[in-house]
Amino acid sequence: MCRKSATDCLTKFPALDGVAGLPLVERLRVLPDPRRRRGVRHPFVAVLLVAASAVVAGAHSYAAIGQWSANAPQHALARLGARVVGALGVRVAPSAATIRRVVGLVCPGGLADLTGANPAGSDTVAVDGKAARGSRHGELPAAHLLAAMTGDGRTVTQLRVPDKTNEITCFAALLAPFDLSGVTVTADALHAQRAHARFLVEEKKAHYLLVVKANQPELHRRLRSLPWKDVIARRYDREVGHGRRETRVTRALTINETPCRVRRRFQ
Numbered sequence: 001m002c003r004k005s006a007t008d009c010l011t012k013f014p015a016l017d018g019v020a021g022l023p024l025v026e027r028l029r030v031l032p033d034p035r036r037r038r039g040v041r042h043p044f045v046a047v048l049l050v051a052a053s054a055v056v057a058g059a060h061s062y063a064a065i066g067q068w069s070a071n072a073p074q075h076a077l078a079r080l081g082a083r084v085v086g087a088l089g090v091r092v093a094p095s096a097a098t099i100r101r102v103v104g105l106v107c108p109g110g111l112a113d114l115t116g117a118n119p120a121g122s123d124t125v126a127v128d129g130k131a132a133r134g135s136r137h138g139e140l141p142a143a144h145l146l147a148a149m150t151g152d153g154r155t156v157t158q159l160r161v162p163d164k165t166n167e168i169t170c171f172a173a174l175l176a177p178f179d180l181s182g183v184t185v186t187a188d189a190l191h192a193q194r195a196h197a198r199f200l201v202e203e204k205k206a207h208y209l210l211v212v213k214a215n216q217p218e219l220h221r222r223l224r225s226l227p228w229k230d231v232i233a234r235r236y237d238r239e240v241g242h243g244r245r246e247t248r249v250t251r252a253l254t255i256n257e258t259p260c261r262v263r264r265r266f267q
Contacts, residue, residue, distance in 0.1 A: 025049070025081075027114040034105035042094040046081040047102045048111075050094060053080060062103075066096020109159050113177055117154035120179040124151035127174065127187040129167045146170050167191070172199045180206035189213040226253055 025045060033044040053076070054068035070093060072080075077091035085092050094102075119125050129146040136142040146167050147158035159174045161167055171191055184207040185200055192210040200206045212220055233252040238245070 024052075024115065028111075030114055031106060031110055034107075035102065042083050042092075042098060042102075043081055044102065046083070047094050047099055048106070049080040050077075050082065051099050051103055062096055062100045065099055069093040069096070069099065109157070112155075112157040112159070116157045117150055118178070119148070119150055119156045119183060120181070122150040122152075122183055124184045124186060125149065125156060125175075125180065126151070127171065127185060127191065129161065146174055148174055168193060168196075171196050175200075175204065178204075180204040182206070184209055187211070189215055192216050192219070226255075228253075 028045045028048050031044075031048075033040075035044070050069050050072070051065055053072075054065040057068055059065045059068050072093055074091050077093055082091040082093055084090070125148050127146065127148050129144060131142040131144050133142075141163065144161040144167075145158045146161055148156040150156060156178065157174065159170050161170050167190055171187070171193075172195075175185070180200070182205070185204075186209045187196070189211040192212050192215070197208055197210070200208045212223055214220055228251055231251040231253060235250040237248040237250070239248075240246070
């Protein structure tokens with residue numbers, strides 16, 4: 001199983017049914033330990049919990065995570081399941097090098113799936129991609145992540161887009177493990193693809209709202225030719241953001257007895 005890239009092994013990820021209601025510790029135990037058994041000193045889940053706790057406390061680098069781990073009090077290490085040494089039961093925190101090595105080996109997509117929110121029952125799920133700030137190393141490009149979030153701001157999962165490809169190849173792989181029945185999935189113009197629409201409707205039993213721009217010239221032309229001036233069902237949303245005023249107009253049309261909503265933006 002590997003969620004590092006959009007490969008066939010994505011379908012072999014363990015089922016997420018029943019995981020949503022479990023505590024974080026129980027979720028992390030579903031992940032396989034990528035280390036060899038020989039020479040293992042620190043519990044796998046404890047290392048992940050120490051790293052997560054350090055990040056929540058404000059750490060932004062492996063050096064900061066290691067510093068937090070070295071200064072963590074005994075009662076905190078006990079709750080995180082750190083290794084016990086000696087007859088006095090002293091808790092020993094993993095070093096920065098150990099944390100870096102373990103986090104680097106663990107499956108990032110599987111970790112994101114297990115720690116993310118369950119989208120089942122949500123009204124909407126938004127899919128969007130962005131380059132991770134600070135992830136560029138030397139001549140290596142910054143990591144580009146494709147993520148899914150619920151309408152109330154909870155992260156469902158994220159997947160790194162492999163180099164020399166784009167978000168289109170990862171769209172189905174990102175959403176495949178989750179139950180999206182009745183959920184409306186939104187995405188930008190890049191994902192206005194027939195394959196994506198069929199995947200959402202036929203396989204995931206979901207709805208979709210996709211932006212159409214000039215990257216789909218024929219579809220864009222056909223949509224512009226519709227009788228928008230005659231539409232009665234419309235909604236106006238006005239807001240100020242990024243130093244500009246925006247007015248969003250939503251108009252609803254019915255095409256072949258299938259509701260179609262298109263949003264236009266005017267500045």
